[in-house]
Amino acid sequence: MGISAQSSNGKITQTQVFLITGATGAIGKAIARQLANLQDSKVVLVCRDQQKAVLAVNEIKSLTGNAQVSYELADLSRYEQIHHLAKRWQGPLHVLINNAACTPRSRQETPEGIEMQFATNVLGYYWLIDEFMAILKASAPARVVNVASYWSGGLDLNDLEFTRRSYDNDQAYRQSKQANRMLSSAFAEKLKPFQIAVNACHPGDVNSVLSNNLGFGGHETPDQGAETPVWLATHPAGQAYTGRYFEHLRETNCPFARNKQMVNALFERCANYAK
Numbered sequence: 001m002g003i004s005a006q007s008s009n010g011k012i013t014q015t016q017v018f019l020i021t022g023a024t025g026a027i028g029k030a031i032a033r034q035l036a037n038l039q040d041s042k043v044v045l046v047c048r049d050q051q052k053a054v055l056a057v058n059e060i061k062s063l064t065g066n067a068q069v070s071y072e073l074a075d076l077s078r079y080e081q082i083h084h085l086a087k088r089w090q091g092p093l094h095v096l097i098n099n100a101a102c103t104p105r106s107r108q109e110t111p112e113g114i115e116m117q118f119a120t121n122v123l124g125y126y127w128l129i130d131e132f133m134a135i136l137k138a139s140a141p142a143r144v145v146n147v148a149s150y151w152s153g154g155l156d157l158n159d160l161e162f163t164r165r166s167y168d169n170d171q172a173y174r175q176s177k178q179a180n181r182m183l184s185s186a187f188a189e190k191l192k193p194f195q196i197a198v199n200a201c202h203p204g205d206v207n208s209v210l211s212n213n214l215g216f217g218g219h220e221t222p223d224q225g226a227e228t229p230v231w232l233a234t235h236p237a238g239q240a241y242t243g244r245y246f247e248h249l250r251e252t253n254c255p256f257a258r259n260k261q262m263v264n265a266l267f268e269r270c271a272n273y274a275k
């Protein structure tokens with residue numbers, strides 16, 4: 001249930017609280033703005049750069065008139081920062097949208113020594129769900145929307161960080177987006193008894209830092225890219241379905257989620273990753 005509030009016409013309304021990562025980026029900012037446009041929404045942008053965060057929050061507030069838009073700072077490639085974000089969170093969280101991702105052209109590592117795409121795009125998603133799990137359970141019915149991609153594949157459980165294969169940012173990216181889809185189905189099963197739906201989606205092909213690093217520009221607008229994640233975050237279908245994968249508002253067959261042995265193996269690897 002959301003937070004109860006008395007609206008100006010005297011009706012009791014339920015404020016829905018949304019957390020969205022990567023909201024200084026192309027698709028994330030459009031998602032945050034579309035959510036802020038909803039009646040009785042509270043939107044928290046999780047960003048790593050304070051200057052960009054302030055600009056994004058001010059832009060969304062002025063475009064939507066929603067005063068309940070704020071930011072929190074966290075580098076999502078780092079477990080400690082996600083842990084502290086969850087620790088300082090006040091009140092409920094109804095919808096967690098994992099959207100932040102990176103595609104560095106050369107192999108980079110976090111200060112903890114984890115390859116950057118695996119840390120941000122995969123472990124970052126895993127750690128956010130895991131660290132916010134108690135808050136989501138207390139706020140249920142709740143949802144997790146994992147922004148993945150149709151551009152997925154090639155996951156090698158024996159070389160998640162490209163230490164055996166030579167690093168290629170496109171290959172590392174496709175692997176990370178396959179992992180998003182696999183982990184969505186694993187979390188969906190675990191969280192179903194608690195009325196927490198977990199779904200994954202492809203947003204759309206949008207011009208962004210991320211897509212430019214991969215060598216393409218994108219033919220869809222950020223608002224078009226935001227459409228499916230926002231639909232999963234707000235439409236009753238996003239609560240009724242769990243463990244599914246969507247493209248352009250349609251459920252789409254996901255071969256990665258069907259391989260239960262591999263899904264469970266990946267989940268275990270993430271759960272036991274050295275932080």
Ligand SMILES: NC(=O)c1ccc[n+]([C@@H]2O[C@H](COP(=O)([O-])OP(=O)(O)OC[C@H]3O[C@@H](n4cnc5c(N)ncnc54)[C@H](OP(=O)(O)O)[C@@H]3O)[C@@H](O)[C@H]2O)c1
Nearest residue numbers: 022024025026027075076077100101149205206208209210
């Ligand atoms: N663009 C496409 O065509 C496309 C297609 C399929 C799927 N997707 C998916 O859509 C999502 C959004 O992509 P986009 O195209 O909007 O990318 P983008 O414009 O490059 O935005 C990426 C966002 O992630 C944030 N970020 C990256 N590393 C971070 C870290 N360590 N900690 C915190 N935040 C971090 C960035 O923050 P800074 O602003 O500080 O850099 C930025 O806000 C991704 O999950 C991507 O895989 C995109």
